[in-house]
Amino acid sequence: xxxxxxxxxxxxxxxxxxxxxxxxxxxxxxxxxxxxxxxxxxxxxxxxxxxxxxxxxxxxxxxxxxxxxxxxxxxxxxxxxxxxxxxxxxxxxxxxxxxxxxxxxxxxxxxxxxxxxxxxxxxxxxxxxxxxxxxxxxxxxxxxxxxxxxxxxxxxxxxxxxxxxxxxxxxxxxxxxxxxxxxxxxxxxxxxxxxxxxxxxxxxxxxxxxxxxxxxxxxxxxxxxxxxxxxxxxxxxxxxxxxxxxxxxxxxxxxxxxxxxxxxxxxxxxxxxxxxxxxxxxxxxxxxxxxxxxxxxxxxxxxxxxxxxxxxxxxxxxxxxxxxxxxxxxxxxxxxxxxxxxxxxxxxxxxxxxxxxxxxxxxxxxxxxxxxxxxx
Amino acid sequence: xxxxxxxxxxxxxxxxxxxxxxxxxxxxxxxxxxxxxxxxxxxxxxxxxxxxxxxxxxxxxxxxxxxxxxxxxxxxxxxxxxxxxxxxxxxxxxxxxxxxxxxxxxxxxxxxxxxxxxxxx
Numbered sequence: 001x002x003x004x005x006x007x008x009x010x011x012x013x014x015x016x017x018x019x020x021x022x023x024x025x026x027x028x029x030x031x032x033x034x035x036x037x038x039x040x041x042x043x044x045x046x047x048x049x050x051x052x053x054x055x056x057x058x059x060x061x062x063x064x065x066x067x068x069x070x071x072x073x074x075x076x077x078x079x080x081x082x083x084x085x086x087x088x089x090x091x092x093x094x095x096x097x098x099x100x101x102x103x104x105x106x107x108x109x110x111x112x113x114x115x116x117x118x119x120x121x122x123x124x125x126x127x128x129x130x131x132x133x134x135x136x137x138x139x140x141x142x143x144x145x146x147x148x149x150x151x152x153x154x155x156x157x158x159x160x161x162x163x164x165x166x167x168x169x170x171x172x173x174x175x176x177x178x179x180x181x182x183x184x185x186x187x188x189x190x191x192x193x194x195x196x197x198x199x200x201x202x203x204x205x206x207x208x209x210x211x212x213x214x215x216x217x218x219x220x221x222x223x224x225x226x227x228x229x230x231x232x233x234x235x236x237x238x239x240x241x242x243x244x245x246x247x248x249x250x251x252x253x254x255x256x257x258x259x260x261x262x263x264x265x266x267x268x269x270x271x272x273x274x275x276x277x278x279x280x281x282x283x284x285x286x287x288x289x290x291x292x293x294x295x296x297x298x299x300x301x302x303x304x305x306x307x308x309x310x311x312x313x314x315x316x317x318x319x320x321x322x323x324x325x326x327x328x329x330x331x332x333x334x335x336x337x338x339x340x341x342x343x344x345x346x347x348x349x350x351x352x353x354x355x356x357x358x359x360x361x362x363x364x365x366x367x368x369x370x371x372x373x374x375x376x
Numbered sequence: 377x378x379x380x381x382x383x384x385x386x387x388x389x390x391x392x393x394x395x396x397x398x399x400x401x402x403x404x405x406x407x408x409x410x411x412x413x414x415x416x417x418x419x420x421x422x423x424x425x426x427x428x429x430x431x432x433x434x435x436x437x438x439x440x441x442x443x444x445x446x447x448x449x450x451x452x453x454x455x456x457x458x459x460x461x462x463x464x465x466x467x468x469x470x471x472x473x474x475x476x477x478x479x480x481x482x483x484x485x486x487x488x489x490x491x492x493x494x495x496x497x
Contacts, residue, residue, distance in 0.1 A: 009385040013392050066408040071417035072429075083397045090393040094386055114385040121456065122386075142430045143419045155438045158445040165452040172459035232420055237404035241397070310495030313441070317493045321448075321484070328455075329477060332462070332470055341467040 004107070013094070013113055020093050024247040025055040027294060034298045062240040070233050074140040081137025082234065082241035088130040089248040095119040096255050097181045099265045099283030103276050111283065112181055119180035120168055123256060124161070127211055131157045133245065134213075134220065138230035149229035153220030156312060157211055163320035164207035167200040170324070170331045171260055180256075184264035189271065192263040199327045201261045203320050208253040210316070212246060215301040222306055254293035255286075262289050440492055451480050 029044065029052070036043025044051035069078055094113040102109045116122060131154045138150020171193055175183045187193055194201050210217040221229030228234075231242045258264060265282035273281055307315070336342060418426050458465070458473055465472075487493065 006384070010388050013385060013388050017389075017392055017396070063404050063407050065404075066410060067405045070419050071414075072419065079401060083401060086397050087393050090396065091386075091389060094389040113389055114382055116382050116386070141419070144430045145420075147430045147434070151434055151438050155441045158449075159441060162445065162448050162452060165449070166455070169452070169455045169459045172456065173462045176460060176463055178456065178460060227420070236408050237400050240404075241400070313493060313495050318488065325477065325481065329474070332473065335462070336467060336470050339463070339466075341470065 008107065008109060009113065012109070012111070016093055016098065016113060017090060020090065020248055020251060021244075023251050024244055025059060027247045027250065028058065028243075029055045030294070031298050031301075034295065035302050038299070038302045059240065062237050065236040067238065068233070068235040070142060073142045073233065077136050077140035078233075079238070081133050081140055081230075082238045082245070083133075084136065085130060085133025085245040086241040086248075088126045088133060089245040089252070092123050092126045092249075092252045093255070095122050095180055096252070096259060097184050097264060099286060100279045102279040111279070115179060115181040117177070117179045120172070120178045120183075120260075123180075123252075124165065124168070127249075128158075128161060130245070130249065134230050134242075137234070137242065141230070141233040143233050145226045145228075146230050146232050149220045149226045149232075152309065153213060153230060156217065156219060156316070157213075159313060159316040160207040160210040160217075160320070163203050163316065163324045164211065166321065166324035166328055167203040167207070168260070170197055170200040170328050173328070173331055173335060180259055180264075184259050184266065187263040187266050189266055190263070190268040192261065192266070194261040197261065197327075197331070199323065200331075201257075203324045203327070204260070205257060206315075206320065208257060209297055209300065210312075212249045212253055212297075214246075214250065214297055216304040216306050217312060218301075218306060219309055219312060250294060250297060251290065254290045254297065257293050258286060258289035264289075437495065444487060444492065448480070448484070451476075 032054070033043045033051075035041075044054040047053040047057045069075055095116060097110075097112040097115070099111040102111060134153045134157075135150050138146040138153070141147075171183065172178060174193070174196060175186050177183060183193075213220050220226075221231070226232070231239050234242060265286040267282065267285040270278060270282065419430070454476070455473075458469065462469065
């Protein structure tokens with residue numbers, strides 16, 4: 001990798017990281033405004049015009065709060081918990097294709113930090129490591145409420161990961177690739193996966209809300225039962241990291257939903273544009289989709305009541321996994337049917353027949369004799 | 377196809393993310409005030425006196441869920457390489473996978489019948 005590309009990638013990483021943090025910060029503002037709007041209130045309106053500076057003020061306040069560690073907590077694990085949560089949350093953005101390539105300073109800049117061929121597995125992997133942040137943080141606090149919350153959160157997240165994994169496999173069957181860049185390219189124009197895989201979308205959507213620990217799946221931090229959940233004992237930016245990681249995860253899952261099912265940066269009529277205009281419009285379309293999904297998830301939070309724990313497990317294991325599995329089988333059979341595996345002779349059989357036909361006569365006879373001998 | 381070089385940006389991403397996390401944790405540690413007292417440093421418990429330790433065993437159902445997850449997640453992971461090569465493997469591959477799914481479902485039904493996922497009782 002040459003130095004120019006390395007510098008380009010570094011700048012891209014920093015810019016995307018800054019945008020992710022900015023959006024995560026302003027999601028707190030958006031959440032409060034959406035909640036206020038849905039409940040017929042005004043919401044934050046004191047800091048700056050329309051309260052636009054509220055998230056900055058909140059972040060500033062967090063920095064100047066006491067960095068509290070309980071006396072009988074495990075000190076290092078207590079610090080590591082929020083660190084892991086934030087680190088894993090900020091790693092996942094690396095494989096998402098943010099837009100079509102941009103022409104800049106005579107270079108073609110691909111708006112994706114790393115187009116690795118296991119993009120989806122990378123995101124799934126880091127989402128799973130994110131469980132450790134909550135688990136370690138909750139356990140290290142040495143608080144009963146935190147411990148219950150940590151156990152609830154981890155068993156909820158691993159339960160929903162199964163259905164999520166299966167629903168992604170359905171998409172991989174269609175696209176034949178695990179690379180997010182390629183999956184998005186295949187949905188060119190209006191050829192979005194949602195048109196073919198509505199069931200997989202619903203399963204994936206529910207699971208990603210559960211993975212983010214968002215209401216109605218926020219059993220890990222339900223105030224009425226567990227005070228604050230796994231972050232009961234946390235203060236200052238350590239608490240901030242847990243909250244921040246949740247919002248970054250929300251942003252990234254909305255981005256993944258848009259990329260997998262809603263065409264990512266593709267939009268209808270994109271063939272009329274090219275070059276930088278396409279790149280800018282595509283990125284704008286992608287962000288519009290992301291913000292739409294963030295809004296929908298917030299809307300769900302302020303509409304639905306919280307699940308009971310057994311209902312949560314029931315939905316995850318007994319509903320979503322079988323639905324995702326049946327959807328997978330149906331998809332596989334339909335693709336096979338469309339490729340003519342059941343009606344015509346498949347290409348593989350043809351290939352063997354062809355090779356038999358091309359063999360010298362004597363060899364075929366020898367093979368036939370061999371078969372007869374074998375049967376005898 | 378991606379090569380080892382494609383993973384280099386991920387290392388950069390990791391360094392940036394780690395740098396951010398560590399520096400913020402250090403800054404917030406230095407900035408805030410620190411006041412210690414016996415009562416304040418104890419764990420929060422609804423405002424009453426803290427009883428005992430939070431290192432106690434929890435319901436076995438959570439562990440059961442975790443074990444079942446490991447089992448089924450391994451099965452799900454096996455699907456990924458198959459799904460990528462799905463179109464190349466054709467009918468033969470499909471039949472093999474249907475057999476695999478059958479095993480998966482039999483195991484799943486067994487778990488359900490055994491009541492491993494019943495939380496009400």
